[in-house]
Structures are given as structure tokens and as C-alpha cells.
Amino acid sequence: MPKYEIKQKLIPVNKYTRPGQKLQRVSGVTIHWTANLNEGADDVAHYRYFSGHAIASQTYASAHYFVDHDSALQIIPDGEMAYHVGARNYRTQRLGSYPNNCTIGVETCVNYKGAKFDAALDRSAWLCALLLKKHGLGIDDLYRHYDVTGKDCPKYFVTDSTARQFGFKDADSAWSGFKATVKRYMAQGTSAPAKPTPQKPSSKPQVQPAGQVGIGRAEIIASALNLRDKPSLDGKVLKTLKGGSNYNVYEVKGDWYRLSGNGWASAGSKGDLLRYTPHPKPDAPARVKVVYKGREGVAVRAEADFSAPAEQYVKYGEVFTVDSIVKSRQGTNMYKLKSGLFVTAVDSYMREV
Ligand SMILES: [Zn+2]
Structure with missing residues (x-):
């Protein structure tokens, strides 16, 4: 039996807080704090903010779940992108070049301290455990926002003085304590069924049809070309692409082209396997x-x-x-x-x- 439950109240699709794009895969769960200490700033208040003012003020930000002391609210479906870990530079390579497209964001509301905060954090740990299991992930796939971008979020898991304000000894022990709770919930079993084989997402990469996204397009000139999980011939073959087919290109490294979340294809040393055409730079109007x-x-x-x-x-x-x-x-x-x-x-x- 689940210890808690999740309410769902989805915000409308809009370009600022719910772009409606599919996640390329789920490779991690990222925990945040809302940083809003006002008592009214509970999960429903954040639903209102991300369906209202954030859109009106053209703020690109959101997360999938908001958790407070008495409920957990989902505002964006698991399979869609939220803007919760965007940055210029990332501290980890494990989440690819754009972690927003492969992570689920969970925000703990900090509208109370003391017992109600402890309750919100416990519920957050339960939710993280449920999401990790649901998506075939392990405890190492749980990230602080800090681990992804370096932002001091959740601040009590990063900064000792803030950790003490929230009743912890220091930030390190707060974070390891939280992870231990998540592990315990994973071991106990949550309401979500665990995926039996975590290999499945990488054996079926989502390669999107060509369009005006990415930095250019690639045409497969070889009769068949392997898509690998890294830009190297050592990479595991994810899929074989057919000659003549076209794909969006998201990144170029030497003669390797990234055509999906983690799928790379080589043009070959002579460039005779794949033809790359970068998107033209748009002309700026005067x-x-x-x-x-x-x-x-x-x-x-x-x-x-x-x-x-x-x-x-x-x-x-x-x-x-x-x-x-x-x-x-x-x-x-x-x-x-x-x-x-x-x-x-x-x-x-x-x-x-
Ligand atoms: Zn954050």
C-alpha cells in the first residue's frame, strides 16, 4: 500500500512553463527546494504560479512535482519536459548536454520549518523513491539541482548555515540522510511497480524525424550506419540507420554527429557515410x-x-x-x-x- 498519494493538476501547455515536448528518456530525478519561505507558498500556490504569473512574465521555469507537508501535486506529466535544470554549464556528464530533456524535477515546498517541513521532506523522499523505481533507476540517479548545475538548491543540502536553519547538523549529513530515506522507501516498495529491465530505454533510442530543430540535419549516405551510445567506435550499437534517411543533428564532435539523446553516428574519416548540413544562420532584420x-x-x-x-x-x-x-x-x-x-x-x- 502506498504511504502517500499523488494529486494531479496539470498546468496548460505553454512555451514558458510546460513546453509540451516529450522527454527523450528518463535518466534521473532532481530534487529542489522552492526557496519560498512564505506560509502560503504550498504545492497549490506553485500550481497557480506556474499556470499564471510565470507565463505572463515570460519566465522559462517549472518542475513536475511540488510537495508540501500534507500533499504531493503533479503539474507536468512524467513524460514531458519541465525547465528545472537549465544552465550554461553542467557539473555532470551523465545527463547529456541538456539535462532538462531527461530528468524529472521534484520541488520540496519550504513554507514551514520544523515538523511540517520534516513531513514535506519525508513525502519528497517517498516520491523520489517512487519515481526512481517507476523509471528503472537507482539511488545514484537521484540528483540535487546543485549536482547538475552548481546552483545552491536545495540550499539546506548544499550550505551548512541553511542546513542548520532547517534543523540539520550540516548540509552533507542532511543530504546523506535524505538519500538514506529514499533508499529505505525504495526497499520497502512504493505504490509504483519497478521496471524489470533498465536496459530498455537505451535499446530503443528516440530518433526524431528531421525538421527545424537542432543545429542542422544529417542524411545517411552509407547503405546502413550504426547509431552508438557515445561518439566512438567503442560505443554500444543502439540501432542501425537506413541509407537515405534524414535526422536532426544536436551536436557535432569531430566526425561524430549526435542524432538523439545519446545516439551518435560517424560520418567516417572521409566523410562518406553521412552528409551534414548545418541550419543556416537566420538573417537579422534591421x-x-x-x-x-x-x-x-x-x-x-x-x-x-x-x-x-x-x-x-x-x-x-x-x-x-x-x-x-x-x-x-x-x-x-x-x-x-x-x-x-x-x-x-x-x-x-x-x-x-
Ligand atoms: Zn532547484
Whole structure:
């Protein structure tokens, strides 16, 4: 019998907090804290935030689950991407080049300290155990947000002074204590059935059909080409690709091309196995105008990062001179303006004039 249960209240699909993209695979569970100490900041308050204000303020952020002292709430399905571990650089190689596309995010609400916080943390450990088992993962596949990006989250598992504020001896013992609880729940069994064979995801890589995603496209010129789990002939063969087929390319390393989450194919030393065509760099328009009519306006930021705070909001009809088109930290296009600030290049917000 499950000790706790999970409520589900999904936020609407939208580009800021629930992009609706499928996870490429599930390789890890990441634990966070909400960092919001207000008593009202429970799981339902976070559902409201991520279905409301976060979208209106164009904030790329979210997580799959929010856990407080008396309930666990799922707001994004397990199989879909949330924006909870994005960064420029990552501390681990184990989650590929974009951990958001292969991890599930669990946030512990910190709206209370003391017994209610302990209850929220216990419920979080139970949920992490359930998710690890459900996806055929082990305790080593449980990450702090800190382990993935270096962010001090959950802060009581990273910083001793915060650990003491939440009743722990120090951050290390808080984190190892949490992992021990997760392990205990995994051993006891949660409500979720464990997957018998964890090999299954890697034997069936999801290679998406070609389109305008990734950094370019690849055509298989060889009559057949192996897709391997690393950019080396030592890599395990995941699948054999047919000659003449086309794939999106997400990363290039020497003569190796990454065509899926962890699937690599080689063009061969003479380049005669695969033909790579990078996507053309978009031409930047000289000037763009705000075409978004919402009262809140469009956020202009100091960095090419949708999670950076807005420097200002610009309103319908305002015109700006464009310096160039750049990739945001989230991978989508932004206009770099002559002023040095950055704004979305989505054409329902900003359009060429
Ligand atoms: Zn976090």
C-alpha cells in the first residue's frame, strides 16, 4: 500500500512553463527546494504560479512535482519536459548536454520549518523513491539541482548555515540522510511497480524525424550506419540507420554527429557515410516592432536567458534596432538589440518592420 498519494493538476501547455515536448528518456530525478519561505507558498500556490504569473512574465521555469507537508501535486506529466535544470554549464556528464530533456524535477515546498517541513521532506523522499523505481533507476540517479548545475538548491543540502536553519547538523549529513530515506522507501516498495529491465530505454533510442530543430540535419549516405551510445567506435550499437534517411543533428564532435539523446553516428574519416548540413544562420532584420498587445508588455533582459530578470517591459508599437540574432540559454532565438539588451524573437511578440 502506498504511504502517500499523488494529486494531479496539470498546468496548460505553454512555451514558458510546460513546453509540451516529450522527454527523450528518463535518466534521473532532481530534487529542489522552492526557496519560498512564505506560509502560503504550498504545492497549490506553485500550481497557480506556474499556470499564471510565470507565463505572463515570460519566465522559462517549472518542475513536475511540488510537495508540501500534507500533499504531493503533479503539474507536468512524467513524460514531458519541465525547465528545472537549465544552465550554461553542467557539473555532470551523465545527463547529456541538456539535462532538462531527461530528468524529472521534484520541488520540496519550504513554507514551514520544523515538523511540517520534516513531513514535506519525508513525502519528497517517498516520491523520489517512487519515481526512481517507476523509471528503472537507482539511488545514484537521484540528483540535487546543485549536482547538475552548481546552483545552491536545495540550499539546506548544499550550505551548512541553511542546513542548520532547517534543523540539520550540516548540509552533507542532511543530504546523506535524505538519500538514506529514499533508499529505505525504495526497499520497502512504493505504490509504483519497478521496471524489470533498465536496459530498455537505451535499446530503443528516440530518433526524431528531421525538421527545424537542432543545429542542422544529417542524411545517411552509407547503405546502413550504426547509431552508438557515445561518439566512438567503442560505443554500444543502439540501432542501425537506413541509407537515405534524414535526422536532426544536436551536436557535432569531430566526425561524430549526435542524432538523439545519446545516439551518435560517424560520418567516417572521409566523410562518406553521412552528409551534414548545418541550419543556416537566420538573417537579422534591421528593426523590429513589438506586436504583442498584452498589457504587461514584452520583457527585455540583460542576458540571452529567459530566466534572467527583466530590465524593462516594452509595449505594443515600440520599435528597436537589431544588432543580431542569438541563441538563448533555453535554445530559442532572441534578438540582441543595439542597446545590448535581449528580447524574444518569437514573431507573435516582435516582428520585422
Ligand atoms: Zn532547484
